[in-house]
Amino acid sequence: MPTHLLDRRSHPPRQHVALRDGVTLDRARAHEACGPARRTFALWLAAACEGPVMWISPAWGAAGLNPDGMMDFCDPARFLFVCAPRNDDILWCMEEALRSGAVPLVVADLPGPPAMTPVRRLHLAAENGGAAAGLAPLGLLLTLDGGGAPGIESRWHLAPAHAGKQRIWQLERRRARTLPPKGWRLTQRAPRAALEERGAAQAAAG
Helix, strand or coil: CCCCCCCCCHHCCEEEEECCCCCCEECCEEEEECCCCCCHCCCCCCCHHHCCEEEECCCCCCCCCCCHHHCCCCCCEEEEEEEEHHHHHHHHHHHHHHHHHHCCCCEEEEECCCCHHHHHHHHHHHHHHHHHHCCCCCCECCCCCCCCCCCCCCEEEEEECCCCCCEEEEEEEEEEEECCCEEEEEEEEECCCCCHHHHHHHHHHC
16 A cells, blocks of 8 residues: 655645744634733734734623724724623634634633633634635634643733833743743834834834
8 A cells, every 4th residue: 555755845834923033923823822911912913914803802801902002003993893791602703713714813812711622623713714715814812810721822921011101011932832932022112113122122222
């Protein structure tokens, strides 16, 4: 019986979204953002993508995002907000949106980390959505504190470290399938400006 060897050259490079050099998230996968500034991370990601963004959150949670605050990061008119009545409905809605491939970025604001099986289903749905749409969608799970969703492609922690009027954040890549943990101290000189590493931005300003 003939056998077929796997040829790595037959697999095209995976599509990804880059926030800056070294900070990339693969499409067709589900990722996790945690920490006190996790929603800021999601807005950075939305700014790096084109097209509509679906933001799913629990109907029983706190008030949604403030459009005035979003303006510093991206256009709030791109967002479709969905309020789900149950926790399971949040994940189901995210899965269906990823599978359709109609939305390049799907964000789920969760009250807690999901189990392994729903995360695997999200990966499969995002892969199927990419096959249908050409440009694969990306899923982002927002979780409290230090996160902990099993099976995600990468985990990012973002916390504010502002100094006076300077907008500074501490970003950490805490988990990735093929990359080691790493940290960045990032700043934005102006609303919607590119993210810069703190040391490099200081040198440029000087």
